[in-house]
Amino acid sequence: MTVAAEKNPPVKLPNEPTITPQIVAEHGLAPDEYERLLKIMGRTPTMVELGIFSAMWSEHCSYKSSKVWLKKLPTKAPWVIQGPGENAGVIDIGDGQAAIFKMESHNHPSYIEPYQGAATGVGGILRDVFTMGARPVANLNALRFGDPAHPKTRHLVSGVVAGIAGYGNCMGIPTVGGETNFHPAYNGNILVNAMTVGIAPTDKIFYSAAAGLGNPMVYVGSKTGRDGIHGATMSSTEFNEDSESKRPTVQVGDPFVEKLLLEACLELMATDAIVAIQDMGAAGLTSSSFEMAAKGGLGLEMALDKVPMRETGMNPYELMLSESQERMLIVLKPGREEMARKIFEKWELDFAVVGHLTDTERMVLTWHGDVVANIPIPPLVTEAPMYERPWKLTELPAELDAAKVPAPKDWKASLLKLMGSPDLASKSWLWKQYDHLIMGNTAIRPQDGDAALVRVAQRTKALSHKGLAMTSDCTPRYVQAHPETGGRQAVAEAWRNITAVGARPLAVTDNMNFGNPQKPEIMGQFAGAIMGMAEACRVLDFPVVSGNVSLYNETEGRPILPTPTIGAVGVIDDIATSVGSRLTKAGLSLVLLGETKGWLGQSIYLRELHGREEGAPPPVDLKVERRNGDFVRGEIVARRVAACHDLSDGGLLVALAEMCVAGGTGATIKLPAGSAAPHAYLYGEDQGRYLVATADGGALVEAAKKAGVPAVQLGYSGGVEIAVEGLLALSLAELRAAHEAWLPNYMNSAA
Amino acid sequence: MKAAVLVFPGSNREGDVAQAIELVTGRRPTMVWHGDGDFEKVDLIVVPGGFSYGDYLRCGAMAAQSPVMAEVKKRAAKGVPVLGICNGFQIVTEAGLLPGTLMRNSHLKFVCSDVHLKVETSQSLFTNRYQAGQVIRVPVAHAEGNYFADADTMKRLEDRGQVAFRYCSPEGLVDGSGNPNGSSSNIAGVFNETKTVLGLMPHPENAVEPMFGGTDGKALFEGMVEALS
Numbered sequence: 001m002t003v004a005a006e007k008n009p010p011v012k013l014p015n016e017p018t019i020t021p022q023i024v025a026e027h028g029l030a031p032d033e034y035e036r037l038l039k040i041m042g043r044t045p046t047m048v049e050l051g052i053f054s055a056m057w058s059e060h061c062s063y064k065s066s067k068v069w070l071k072k073l074p075t076k077a078p079w080v081i082q083g084p085g086e087n088a089g090v091i092d093i094g095d096g097q098a099a100i101f102k103m104e105s106h107n108h109p110s111y112i113e114p115y116q117g118a119a120t121g122v123g124g125i126l127r128d129v130f131t132m133g134a135r136p137v138a139n140l141n142a143l144r145f146g147d148p149a150h151p152k153t154r155h156l157v158s159g160v161v162a163g164i165a166g167y168g169n170c171m172g173i174p175t176v177g178g179e180t181n182f183h184p185a186y187n188g189n190i191l192v193n194a195m196t197v198g199i200a201p202t203d204k205i206f207y208s209a210a211a212g213l214g215n216p217m218v219y220v221g222s223k224t225g226r227d228g229i230h231g232a233t234m235s236s237t238e239f240n241e242d243s244e245s246k247r248p249t250v251q252v253g254d255p256f257v258e259k260l261l262l263e264a265c266l267e268l269m270a271t272d273a274i275v276a277i278q279d280m281g282a283a284g285l286t287s288s289s290f291e292m293a294a295k296g297g298l299g300l301e302m303a304l305d306k307v308p309m310r311e312t313g314m315n316p317y318e319l320m321l322s323e324s325q326e327r328m329l330i331v332l333k334p335g336r337e338e339m340a341r342k343i344f345e346k347w348e349l350d351f352a353v354v355g356h357l358t359d360t361e362r363m364v365l366t367w368h369g370d371v372v373a374n375i376p377i378p379p380l381v382t383e384a385p386m387y388e389r390p391w392k393l394t395e396l397p398a399e400l401d402a403a404k405v406p407a408p409k410d411w412k413a414s415l416l417k418l419m420g421s422p423d424l425a426s427k428s429w430l431w432k433q434y435d436h437l438i439m440g441n442t443a444i445r446p447q448d449g450d451a452a453l454v455r456v457a458q459r460t461k462a463l464s465h466k467g468l469a470m471t472s473d474c475t476p477r478y479v480q481a482h483p484e485t486g487g488r489q490a491v492a493e494a495w496r497n498i499t500a501v502g503a504r505p506l507a508v509t510d511n512m513n514f515g516n517p518q519k520p521e522i523m524g525q526f527a528g529a530i531m532g533m534a535e536a537c538r539v540l541d542f543p544v545v546s547g548n549v550s551l552y553n554e555t556e557g558r559p560i561l562p563t564p565t566i567g568a569v570g571v572i573d574d575i576a577t578s579v580g581s582r583l584t585k586a587g588l589s590l591v592l593l594g595e596t597k598g599w600l601g602q603s604i605y606l607r608e609l610h611g612r613e614e615g616a617p618p619p620v621d622l623k624v625e626r627r628n629g630d631f632v633r634g635e636i637v638a639r640r641v642a643a644c645h646d647l648s649d650g651g652l653l654v655a656l657a658e659m660c661v662a663g664g665t666g667a668t669i670k671l672p673a674g675s676a677a678p679h680a681y682l683y684g685e686d687q688g689r690y691l692v693a694t695a696d697g698g699a700l701v702e703a704a705k706k707a708g709v710p711a712v713q714l715g716y717s718g719g720v721e722i723a724v725e726g727l728l729a730l731s732l733a734e735l736r737a738a739h740e741a742w743l744p745n746y747m748n749s750a751a
Numbered sequence: 752m753k754a755a756v757l758v759f760p761g762s763n764r765e766g767d768v769a770q771a772i773e774l775v776t777g778r779r780p781t782m783v784w785h786g787d788g789d790f791e792k793v794d795l796i797v798v799p800g801g802f803s804y805g806d807y808l809r810c811g812a813m814a815a816q817s818p819v820m821a822e823v824k825k826r827a828a829k830g831v832p833v834l835g836i837c838n839g840f841q842i843v844t845e846a847g848l849l850p851g852t853l854m855r856n857s858h859l860k861f862v863c864s865d866v867h868l869k870v871e872t873s874q875s876l877f878t879n880r881y882q883a884g885q886v887i888r889v890p891v892a893h894a895e896g897n898y899f900a901d902a903d904t905m906k907r908l909e910d911r912g913q914v915a916f917r918y919c920s921p922e923g924l925v926d927g928s929g930n931p932n933g934s935s936s937n938i939a940g941v942f943n944e945t946k947t948v949l950g951l952m953p954h955p956e957n958a959v960e961p962m963f964g965g966t967d968g969k970a971l972f973e974g975m976v977e978a979l980s
Contacts, residue, residue, distance in 0.1 A: 169894075256760075437863060437890050439767060
């Protein structure tokens with residue numbers, strides 16, 4: 001590669017240090033990466049330029065360790081309008097409407113400063129979605145915390161939940177779904193994965209590729225401050241004991257400004273003034289400007305002194321690397337500046353023309369007339385480091401013989417213990433802090449079904465009842481035991497969640513949370529999970545349309561459980577045909593669909609009652625998954641099902657208990673003749689299963705048999721107890737108390 | 752019934768209440784921007800929920816000083832009905848249209864859930880479609896809904912029948928179990944002396960359709976239509 005001689009070499013700023021190997025290392029660039037930089041630049045970079053390379057080539061922005069693997073995921077389907085590579089994925093949901101969605105992590109910042117970390121995680125993902133022209137209609141989140149007994153956990157739960165609530169509630173977007181788990185592997189690295197789903201007309205979707213020589217580049221939103229500098233670099237390294245000192249790298253959010261920004265952007269988007277738009281997320285002005293110019297194959301000249309600044313004395317380096325929140329970069333059509341300015345001024349937001357597009361394919365940054373950076377744009381992207389890191393797959397552990405797992409001595413105590421365990425206990429304490437009802441479209445509320453269900457008002461009819469079903473899911477202990485199975489299972493369970501409310505699963509967003517990719521076993525977990533996910537997405541016609549990778553989730557060498565969180569979206573034509581999982585009526589027949597062998601390896605029962613995390617995770621047969629799911633969905637939409645719950649953590653008995661507690665109706669069941677040992681049958685976590693309540697169990701079993709789906713009538717709903725003949729009779733009141741008490745008691749107890 | 756819904760920077764339930772009004776009247780209300788001190792003549796002014804001005808300083812404090820609220824105060828004095836919901840309740844108390852104040856919830860957290868309310872009177876343009884003593888189920892969603900007034904004011908409110916709704920148990924018992932925020936005397940909503948201004952923390956606008964939270968809030972809008980059309 002040759003580099004043309006620069007017309008405008010940059011000047012050295014006052015007090016600018018000389019670049020030393022130490023400064024390079026502090027910027028997270030490996031020596032060979034710095035060599036690559038020198039080759040591209042043809043000279044020693046300025047500090048601003050070094051900062052830009054550091055941010056753009058950070059793991060967080062460049063996906064340098066994960067890219068080769070992410071390519072293996074299926075991303076196409078007839079309904080996919082935009083796959084990975086934009087701010088968010090876009091799918092067609094009919095009637096001229098598109099669903100735009102993505103999930104993104106804010107793990108490292110949330111551990112350092114839980115309130116702001118989580119809040120700005122929500123703010124960032126909201127911006128990714130409304131940048132594309134969508135009005136956000138729902139938020140979800142997947143949270144993983146450490147051992148409840150760990151001294152920091154309570155503080156982190158409290159801060160993260162308050163941060164999510166603080167931001168989402170003020171924005172007026174309902175938080176309708178998600179999951180919250182605990183495991184000691186997250187003691188030093190919690191996971192905060194936030195997902196936003198928005199709706200836009202299919203003919204009004206906005207992209208980030210800049211176009212139009214000479215077009216103005218406009219900065220809107222909040223002023224730029226010194227917060228979040230080097231956030232992307234911080235998120236691309238492991239934690240150690242002095243990570244607390246990185247608090248200044250965490251951004252500070254202002255949901256009120258974001259709400260104004262949302263309304264102002266949507267107002268501007270209703271005009272035809274916008275050529276391209278991009279939010280400033282990780283690596284702020286740097287990544288947004290480079291991405292826009294690179295995608296458009298253009299150059300950009302930007303006067304950094306025009307950027308609205310929050311404090312005096314800021315320099316170009318800080319301006320380019322700040323991760324101040326609530327900011328956007330827009331390419332306008334020529335001559336539309338004043339009209340656009342008026343909209344942003346109405347919403348009391350900053351608006352500044354900061355530059356214009358050129359044909360040089362170079363990024364030229366000036367500071368009061370002096371050039372301070374001059375970087376060729378294409379090689380920064382095309383020559384970015386990409387690693388095929390060594391990887392070692394995790395071997396499939398031996399299957400655990402259920403006969404070697406003791407049955408509970410006391411059945412009642414076992415169910416109470418499971419339903420009151422941190423992972424399975426009611427999460428009402430946190431749901432109540434999230435406004436999950438605003439907008440008036442929430443049809444299935446948190447904990448009332450396997451997926452959240454939200455109405456999407458159609459443009460053609462004032463109040464139609466088309467709905468979007470949404471969920472997020474992952475079972476990290478399965479992924480840890482065998483990443484391929486775990487990856488397959490995470491996708492399958494998300495698909496099952498959507499199916500269980502009667503919706504058609506359409507597409508997923510993935511949030512890959514892993515440890516240090518430079519370790520072959522971690523890279524092997526990543527590779528394995530991707531292989532499993534790719535296969536599941538292919539078989540289930542469930543393409544990946546957006547995603548995010550968070551690596552280096554390790555503290556002092558201890559990695560998290562590999563956690564590929566799957567966010568998924570599906571559609572149902574008429575919400576009136578959907579079902580939740582609450583058992584609200586007596587006299588319904590309870591039918592178990594799917595095959596039950598009694599798989600106890602890696603089960604919650606094994607972990608919570610016997611303190612063992614052992615064996616192979618339950619296998620997922622994707623063809624069976626699809627057959628069973630398609631059957632269940634058909635029965636639901638035909639209104640032959642009153643309630644439906646997919647079987648996951650804790651197996652059959654926990655699913656039944658959840659249905660009973662949520663709906664306030666008891667149930668009595670009997671184990672079918674010839675079934676596995678009771679504890680394996682009731683607590684096993686075999687996949688591809690649903691527990692369904694229906695008025696006519698006989699007819700459902702008949703229909704299932706015709707469809708080749710194993711089905712068995714277990715008993716009936718009714719009464720104030722949950723009972724298994726010959727084994728257990730437990731009052732709902734007692735069960736509910738155990739289920740609901742754990743989280744509030746934990747949060748209210750002294751540290 | 753011709754209604755106006757105010758919009759402040761940071762309002763976020765204006766769409767919900769506009770949709771509820773449209774559902775009941777078949778007519779979209781006028782949306783009035785906070786800087787607009789001069790808007791068309793209407794039969795009802797709604798101050799909606801949200802986080803006006805980010806709830807900075809104190810909930811509703813800045814919105815109460817906006818040009819549009821100066822006009823609302825004038826019209827309220829002439830008897831134009833005003834309905835303040837959630838943040839709107841905070842705004843109208845800050846503007847002096849209703850007595851008392853909304854403090855931080857006693858448990859210090861945001862709370863979003865269905866609550867039960869006891870309707871205290873059917874003798875108002877807002878509650879005429881309810882029975883006195885009726886128990887209804889509607890959601891709340893707020894962090895500052897803890898109603899407080901000094902003892903004299905509380906006595907006056909009670910004596911004059913200015914309490915509109917009280918939090919209660921599903922069975923209608925007005926006790927601590929049904930109180931989501933620590934409000935004095937379980938107060939969820941109050942009238943002004945002439946019962947032309949109503950402020951309440953719960954969201955009847957989110958309980959107007961069977962599949963989306965039930966319909967117990969609908970009668971409030973139907974009652975206003977009946978009284979104001």
